[in-house]
Amino acid sequence: MTNHWVDIKNADLILIMGGNAAEAHPCGFKWVTEAKAYRKARLIVVDPRFTRSAAVADYYAPIRAGSDIAFLAGLINYLLSHDKIHHDYVRSYTDFSFLVKADFGFENGIFTGYDPEKHSYDKASWGYQLGDDGFVLTDPTLQDPRCVYQLMKAHYARYTPEMVSTICGTPQDAFLKVCEMIAETSASDRVMTIMYALGWTQHSQGSQMIRTGAMVQLLLGNIGKPGGGMNALRGHSNIQGLTDLGLLSNLLPGYMTLAGEKEQDFAAYLDKRSPKPLRPGQLSYMQNYPKFFVSTMKAWFGDAATAENNWAYDWLPKLDKTHDILQVFEDMNAGKMNGYICQGFNPLASAPCKIKVSGALSKLKFMVVIDPLATETSEFWQDHGEYNDVDPTKIATEVFRLPSTCFAEEDGSLVSSSRVLQWHWKAANPPGEARADQEIIAGLFLKLRELYAKDGGAFPDPILNLTWRYKQPHFPSPEELAREFNGRALADVTDPKDATKVLVKKGEQLNGFAELRADGSTACGCWIFAGAWSEKGNLMARRDNSDPYGIGQTLDWAWAWPANRRVLYNRASCDPAGKPYDPSRMLVAWDGVNGRWGGSDIPDFKPDSNPTDGMGPFIMNPEGVARFFAVDKMADGPFPEHYEPMESPLANNPMHPDNPLARANPAARVFKGDWDSFGKPDQFPYVATTYRLTEHFHYWTKHCRSSSVIQPEQFVEIGETLAAERGIRSGDHVRVRSNRGHIVAVAVVTKRLRSLSVEGKQVHTVGIPIHWGFMGVARNGYLTNTLTPFVGDANTQTPEFKAFLVNVEKIQTIV
Amino acid sequence: MNLSRRQFFKVCAAGAGTTSLALLGFSPDAALAEVRAFKLANATETRNTCPYCSVGCGILIYTLGDRSKNAHAEVIHIEGDPDHPVNRGTLCPKGAGLLDFVQSENRLKYPEYRAPNSREWQRITWDDAFTRIARLMKEDRDANFVATNEAGQTVNRWLSTGMLAASASSNETGYLTHKFARSLGMLAFDNQARV
Numbered sequence A: 001m002t003n004h005w006v007d008i009k010n011a012d013l014i015l016i017m018g019g020n021a022a023e024a025h026p027c028g029f030k031w032v033t034e035a036k037a038y039r040k041a042r043l044i045v046v047d048p049r050f051t052r053s054a055a056v057a058d059y060y061a062p063i064r065a066g067s068d069i070a071f072l073a074g075l076i077n078y079l080l081s082h083d084k085i086h087h088d089y090v091r092s093y094t095d096f097s098f099l100v101k102a103d104f105g106f107e108n109g110i111f112t113g114y115d116p117e118k119h120s121y122d123k124a125s126w127g128y129q130l131g132d133d134g135f136v137l138t139d140p141t142l143q144d145p146r147c148v149y150q151l152m153k154a155h156y157a158r159y160t161p162e163m164v165s166t167i168c169g170t171p172q173d174a175f176l177k178v179c180e181m182i183a184e185t186s187a188s189d190r191v192m193t194i195m196y197a198l199g200w201t202q203h204s205q206g207s208q209m210i211r212t213g214a215m216v217q218l219l220l221g222n223i224g225k226p227g228g229g230m231n232a233l234r235g236h237s238n239i240q241g242l243t244d245l246g247l248l249s250n251l252l253p254g255y256m257t258l259a260g261e262k263e264q265d266f267a268a269y270l271d272k273r274s275p276k277p278l279r280p281g282q283l284s285y286m287q288n289y290p291k292f293f294v295s296t297m298k299a300w301f302g303d304a305a306t307a308e309n310n311w312a313y314d315w316l317p318k319l320d321k322t323h324d325i326l327q328v329f330e331d332m333n334a335g336k337m338n339g340y341i342c343q344g345f346n347p348l349a350s351a352p353c354k355i356k357v358s359g360a361l362s363k364l365k366f367m368v369v370i371d372p373l374a375t376e377t378s379e380f381w382q383d384h385g386e387y388n389d390v391d392p393t394k395i396a397t398e399v400f401r402l403p404s405t406c407f408a409e410e411d412g413s414l415v416s417s418s419r420v421l422q423w424h425w426k427a428a429n430p431p432g433e434a435r436a437d438q439e440i441i442a443g444l445f446l447k448l449r450e451l452y453a454k455d456g457g458a459f460p461d462p463i464l465n466l467t468w469r470y471k472q473p474h475f476p477s478p479e480e481l482a483r484e485f486n487g488r489a490l491a492d493v494t495d496p497k498d499a500t501k502v503l504v505k506k507g508e509q510l511n512g513f514a515e516l517r518a519d520g521s522t523a524c525g526c527w528i529f530a531g532a533w534s535e536k537g538n539l540m541a542r543r544d545n546s547d548p549y550g551i552g553q554t555l556d557w558a559w560a561w562p563a564n565r566r567v568l569y570n571r572a573s574c575d576p577a578g579k580p581y582d583p584s585r586m587l588v589a590w591d592g593v594n595g596r597w598g599g600s601d602i603p604d605f606k607p608d609s610n611p612t613d614g615m616g617p618f619i620m621n622p623e624g625v626a627r628f629f630a631v632d633k634m635a636d637g638p639f640p641e642h643y644e645p646m647e648s649p650l651a652n653n654p655m656h657p658d659n660p661l662a663r664a665n666p667a668a669r670v671f672k673g674d675w676d677s678f679g680k681p682d683q684f685p686y687v688a689t690t691y692r693l694t695e696h697f698h699y700w701t702k703h704c705r706s707s708s709v710i711q712p713e714q715f716v717e718i719g720e721t722l723a724a725e726r727g728i729r730s731g732d733h734v735r736v737r738s739n740r741g742h743i744v745a746v747a748v749v750t751k752r753l754r755s756l757s758v759e760g761k762q763v764h765t766v767g768i769p770i771h772w773g774f775m776g777v778a779r780n781g782y783l784t785n786t787l788t789p790f791v792g793d794a795n796t797q798t799p800e801f802k803a804f805l806v807n808v809e810k811i812q813t814i815v
Numbered sequence B: 001m002n003l004s005r006r007q008f009f010k011v012c013a014a015g016a017g018t019t020s021l022a023l024l025g026f027s028p029d030a031a032l033a034e035v036r037a038f039k040l041a042n043a044t045e046t047r048n049t050c051p052y053c054s055v056g057c058g059i060l061i062y063t064l065g066d067r068s069k070n071a072h073a074e075v076i077h078i079e080g081d082p083d084h085p086v087n088r089g090t091l092c093p094k095g096a097g098l099l100d101f102v103q104s105e106n107r108l109k110y111p112e113y114r115a116p117n118s119r120e121w122q123r124i125t126w127d128d129a130f131t132r133i134a135r136l137m138k139e140d141r142d143a144n145f146v147a148t149n150e151a152g153q154t155v156n157r158w159l160s161t162g163m164l165a166a167s168a169s170s171n172e173t174g175y176l177t178h179k180f181a182r183s184l185g186m187l188a189f190d191n192q193a194r195v
């Protein structure tokens, strides 16, 4: 979230699209209710299903699953053509006036630089026109046809209300009603927030859906303001934290990135990630990258990381490509992998196309499962009848299953969607011999290190030199680990302006990332977490819930990254002169007397930068402003464009009916062998979408009695029209088939899923809750990922669970 | 002392994780007035957060006893933390049922091993598990570690073993796991963020 849960109460309008907070994030949704009750805020829900969020909305518009970009692109067109944009904001804080390279273009659904063989783009033309001084050329009059504003206007003019309705199946009047309501928030004293979740991410064009939403918010001037922002409602309790800590194939802690194999030159690696300002007077905060990187290497490798060995740069693995979860199962299925460790992750249930995942795991030599619960993955080799029909005697994978603790049995911190790191305390001992995760990792690591120390082996240096300063090596304590990722001074850290002034003494905990140094005098495991555990102690454990400004900021409750800031980009809540656009909801303001920024939040800005200096509020971008034109940051185009889901009920993309290359996302992640696994609408005519229920959490709570009592059995939701067509009544058992497999479930016939008219034909949607499996105390069921396609988003490789094709038939009732 | 239950907890807590009424030897007037002692009065209260979704609701876990050496601290009750600024004491049906997660009959209790082509688990010791897994990992890493690629560039990577990390585990676990995986040269490394 750019903002945070409680801040939703400051909104005037709430758009929930690509999510269903009332059911999936119930206690966070209460802040929507609060905004409605006390601010008279209105709620709009756009969703294929009439969800419980929709049930309390002021306005609901249906949409075909997977067509969100078309809807939002139509909204952009509406805002631009009706002049409902925040002029001051877009002129001062965005790239509206920036000039784009002359050879960038877009034709028949494809951007310049496309290679159909590689299913990807060469992005050389996706950039700015630069002057001799290295700065971007601009046209403040916005008349130049190559300026971002003009290009964007032309790009989205094609998304007329008629076209939106044709693609999305949303009735035109409903679409226009939503546009009108949203357009009101272009005023300075009206703010909209957008709340989204997996309903936007789990698509082959998911990143661009989110981007289109962010563009809407920028046009309206709603980013950086209280009650505004782009609010990703993360799924798991600490998925935010694990991403912040960089536990993804291509990342390092704090969103630093691992080097590609071509990046053999350390200086060039740092240089590329420390961009110089692209406009005069801009901060370009990532110029500090070397400080963050060197400090992480000092935290990991201690004295072994030196200036001479480039702080052990060579010790980090270099990428040939991203080995994300889809790539890994592709390689595993091809027999290229031997071992796999699943720590609190159940990929047999949560990765797409179960049959492929199961086949892949069967080709491993060994698998290790670390989990508090008996997961499906840990028993992928076991015969569980129709739900997991395999022959154990034919599966040679060795499997280890190691019991770990759960939340109640450990200390530590989790990062909520608000980016708040909250400490929790151990209440009881775990059952049996279960151990804490860090104890298990330590056990494995120390054994490996012992073997490497004794027998040698392939490149032992990083293993032998990994810092392990824990008082009990077999049990690194959460406190020690938290202090390590916060960081400490390895030598006195002095003020860059006055070398006699010591900011932090040798050995002390750091107060924040501003104290990091690139000369090896600081160690910090995750720069964005610096400040969480300073000399003041564990700030994540703070429990003062006072709210002095009355807008829900609670700065003394736990600790938020970065720098305890609660609303990102908050400088943009003020006009260029530094005055809040809406003084009744002040986050920060320029204090001319003291020459500093201050207010109810930690300023997301250089604290002493006078507004007259003209520094832009988006300090992480070298431009200093937000981008409508994504330059080369996205894999599938600088402007979002509507493409059909990989499996779509339409033969063509209505935007580009003559170009088969532009039917689905031209840069989506598809492996060669998987093209045949996609179904066609003649055999699989219905759109399927998967989702979560209020009573269950993924595949965990089917192990819990209470959840299993209130939602005991697998079901699918079917609209009344489709049910009538297929002779299905509520309570019947139905078989739902995709081109990859089938599930059997009880049918719930409902008004909540309506048929939509898309390109002149009726499109039906089948709703598939995900929570059942063959382990647990609920009634056994099929893993829904038996059905889903093995295709990923072009940028994040997130699989397309929200829009694919199925067929449905009634079967004889089974007892 | 005239304190409401909430004030009382605030006074006792003062930033610490746990409080025990029994330990302190007194309890709020309201509870004393009850005909039968308030069941949780003899319990220890521990502050925690819900491990399910990212709302991050604050919870209070009640365990039997006062944490003295031989007392088995069994979790008997979990409820929303009224002081938490986001959930203010409420929980959704998942969070309200957290006790059943802690006590689930499907909690794993011992390290287990499934041999190739076998139909069953066998119980093993932790030491046995660590030793065998470490040997398998080392054998694979030593055989398949790539120090330089075909172009002769230094790459120091190990692709034939991978890992999925847990996005309900703590930052402290996640941080240690990251150190562990990268020191081995792993790239086939992800968490639930992508799914």
Ligand code: SF4
Pocket (backbone or CB within 6 Å): A024, A025, A026, A027, A028, B050, B051, B052, B053, B054, B055, B056, B057, B087, B090, B091, B092, B093, B094, B095, B096
């Ligand atoms: S109680 Fe419900 S809303 Fe709160 S964190 Fe847990 S799952 Fe989310």
